Amino acid sequence: MTLIEIRELTKRYGPVCALDGLTVTVRPGRVTGFLGPNGAGKSTTMRMLLGLDRPTSGTALVGGRPYASYDEPLRHVGALLDASAAHPGRTARDHLLTLALTHRIPARRVDEVLEETGLASAARRRVRAFSLGMRQRLGLAAALLGDPSVLLLDEPANGLDPEGIVQLRRLTRRLAQEGRTVLISSHLMSEMAQTADHLVVLGRGRLLADAPLDEFVGESASLEEAYFALTAGSAEFTHQEGTLS
Numbered sequence: 001m002t003l004i005e006i007r008e009l010t011k012r013y014g015p016v017c018a019l020d021g022l023t024v025t026v027r028p029g030r031v032t033g034f035l036g037p038n039g040a041g042k043s044t045t046m047r048m049l050l051g052l053d054r055p056t057s058g059t060a061l062v063g064g065r066p067y068a069s070y071d072e073p074l075r076h077v078g079a080l081l082d083a084s085a086a087h088p089g090r091t092a093r094d095h096l097l098t099l100a101l102t103h104r105i106p107a108r109r110v111d112e113v114l115e116e117t118g119l120a121s122a123a124r125r126r127v128r129a130f131s132l133g134m135r136q137r138l139g140l141a142a143a144l145l146g147d148p149s150v151l152l153l154d155e156p157a158n159g160l161d162p163e164g165i166v167q168l169r170r171l172t173r174r175l176a177q178e179g180r181t182v183l184i185s186s187h188l189m190s191e192m193a194q195t196a197d198h199l200v201v202l203g204r205g206r207l208l209a210d211a212p213l214d215e216f217v218g219e220s221a222s223l224e225e226a227y228f229a230l231t232a233g234s235a236e237f238t239h240q241e242g243t244l245s
């Protein structure tokens with residue numbers, strides 16, 4: 001079983017405590033929605049899982065190991081964190097081919113993921129000409145390239161058109177049904193309500209909820225309502241009298 005195991009994870013940036021003793025296990029075979037107000041610590045958690053930042057204390061393991069200990073990480077963990085990660089002068093296909101080569105992934109897999117993410121017709125265009133949504137699709141294609149058993153997607157719907165959002169939903173549902181571990185951060189409550197089986201909610205670096213979607217929504221009228229009830233008071237930035245404070 002490829003679990004994501006986060007234990008007592010704490011990250012401080014100077015005086016800011018981005019994560020405060022977070023413990024959570026993300027399981028395979030379901031889509032886990034990763035929710036929380038701006039600044040709650042979602043991206044920080046993902047960066048720790050990918051070894052892009054060092055925890056102040058605690059551990060973040062994927063498949064029982066730190067991400068950095070994998071020789072060919074793309075074959076185990078696919079991640080979409082920063083849509084602008086591809087070289088602007090390369091074509092989409094060349095970007096993916098370079099990644100494939102360094103991970104002993106066959107070239108035919110590049111065409112498969114281009115197809116899966118709706119980018120086949122733009123494969124020979126340079127990344128600098130890509131819209132945000134196309135960059136997101138390319139980031140997703142890169143995440144899928146190694147056929148990984150774990151997917152970490154940070155705001156994957158960002159910039160996607162409605163068709164792209166539906167494709168993303170179908171894709172992530174299928175990946176989970178295939179038995180993969182899928183963790184998706186998002187602020188889109190209606191989309192999460194249709195995509196996620198399970199939710200992990202953070203507020204100010206702490207775990208607020210770790211529950212099946214149905215249980216989380218409970219008696220509330222919607223996921224959005226349940227989410228607001230839970231996170232009221234945890235938002236770092238609140239809307240007051242027309243200003244963000």
Ligand SMILES: Nc1ncnc2c1ncn2[C@@H]1O[C@H](COP(=O)(O)OP(=O)(O)OP(=O)(O)O)[C@@H](O)[C@H]1O
Nearest residue numbers: 013016017018036037038039040041042043044045
């Ligand atoms: N490199 C950094 N230096 C200083 N503070 C940081 C750094 N990265 C994150 N933080 C702070 O850590 C906290 C958590 O940020 P993080 O980006 O993980 O939140 P998030 O839940 O992903 O938010 P969002 O929904 O806005 O993307 C915030 O207070 C943020 O300002």
